[in-house]
Amino acid sequence: MGPTKGKSGIHGFGIFAKHSHRAGDMVIEYTGELVRPSIADRREHFIYNSLVGAGTYLFRIDNERVIDATRAGSIAHLINHSCEPNCYSRVINVHGDEHIIIFAKRDIKQWEELTYDYRFFSIDERLACYCGFPRCRGVVNDTEAEEQVSKLLVNYSELIQWTGE
Numbered sequence: 001m002g003p004t005k006g007k008s009g010i011h012g013f014g015i016f017a018k019h020s021h022r023a024g025d026m027v028i029e030y031t032g033e034l035v036r037p038s039i040a041d042r043r044e045h046f047i048y049n050s051l052v053g054a055g056t057y058l059f060r061i062d063n064e065r066v067i068d069a070t071r072a073g074s075i076a077h078l079i080n081h082s083c084e085p086n087c088y089s090r091v092i093n094v095h096g097d098e099h100i101i102i103f104a105k106r107d108i109k110q111w112e113e114l115t116y117d118y119r120f121f122s123i124d125e126r127l128a129c130y131c132g133f134p135r136c137r138g139v140v141n142d143t144e145a146e147e148q149v150s151k152l153l154v155n156y157s158e159l160i161q162w163t164g165e
């Protein structure tokens, strides 16, 4: 008996536990269409961003692969972000095939909304977070990772013109 879709207190629709889970339980598989990041970026930029009110249903596995759950896949694509989530995602290998599984991070009661930390990464885009937890970062972004990467970026004025020599 998997989780079910419902109106969320965080954002739009979310998914809710139909029964209780113990920490470490597999809760649901995140499925969809496997695409390259360049395809996902183009779809997001040219199609999905223009669909008013719609969330984005893209799960970035790594630099080579993105799961696009917009048109195909399980209801896992409706899981909202929380800075104090009750679930986490892992890519696991089953007989040579990789699967994105959402696991319970702690014991979860029946009808709790399921959440995980999106660790949304964007140097120039901030997405306000409404998870409402005391330790909310205020943004869905992975601020720590972004800060680390921004330290590696050099100001344009500091760049040296390459003359090809």
Ligand SMILES: C[S@@+](CC[C@H](N)C(=O)[O-])C[C@H]1O[C@@H](n2cnc3c(N)ncnc32)[C@H](O)[C@@H]1O
Pocket (backbone or CB within 6 Å): 008, 010, 011, 012, 013, 014, 054, 055, 056, 057, 058, 077, 078, 079, 080, 081, 082, 128, 129, 130, 131, 140
């Ligand atoms: C994968 S969808 C999640 C399902 C979404 N609630 C819906 O009804 O379609 C991701 C989008 O939901 C919204 N969202 C999810 N978690 C959020 C949060 N903690 N705070 C604010 N918006 C959130 C953002 O707009 C994000 O782009």
